[in-house]
Amino acid sequence: MTKPEEGPAKADRHGDAAAQLEPRVQEKLGRMLQQHYDDLVAAPVPDQFLVLLAELEAKEKSLGE
């Protein structure tokens, strides 16, 4: 499976560290993470990306003809 030096012993130790977090702490972190992420993905996408992709597609179509 994993390499001994960073496998079971180390992973278990970190696993234990997280296991010591109370469920409600885990839940709170999870909620905040989701809130943070929802804000990130809700931000409007700059037009520059849509323009870039439209240009790439148009260029390719013109080459294909």
Next chain:
Amino acid sequence: MANDARSDAPPSSTPSFRQSLVAELPGIRAYAITLCGTQHGADDLVQDTLLKAWGAAASFRPGTNMRAWLFVILRNTYFSLYRRRAREVQDVDGAHAERLSVPGGQEATIDLSDFRRALAQLPEEQREALIMVGASGLSYEEAAAVCGTALGTIKSRVNRARARLADLLGISGTGDLGGDRHTEAVIRQGGSTVANS
């Protein structure tokens, strides 16, 4: 070109390659901001990722997870071109974040800006693992593949990220959360009142 995902004439119900990329834009932007630590540089990283993805379209296998495929491209771009730049900005944020650890007994509410400062304090590998698995909808297996690492390593990074966040936010121990901290403060105040009287 026949096998190229870009030029396959899709049935009307199947999105084109461009449309698929557009649909993934918010997710890859979020990942770019996560890696960079801030918005700074993230949009340049997204732009480079889109250009590379377009050029590498033939290597995308339809039916596989496009988000994970884009994450690999974005991640490689970040580590080869952007990392140093982003670090400089992160250090500034880190200086702000050091002020986070306020002794207990004060404001028990942790707002989103506290959370973001704490998140910015994490090593980038822990931060990206947490975002991928905890918010972006990737499985541990997919995240491990994106990062080119073992499954156990990703699990370990996510666990360490959670433990560190709880620590930075002062909610890692028993009774540090919301109402309990308030209770503690009341008890402390009561105690000092008794001591003073």
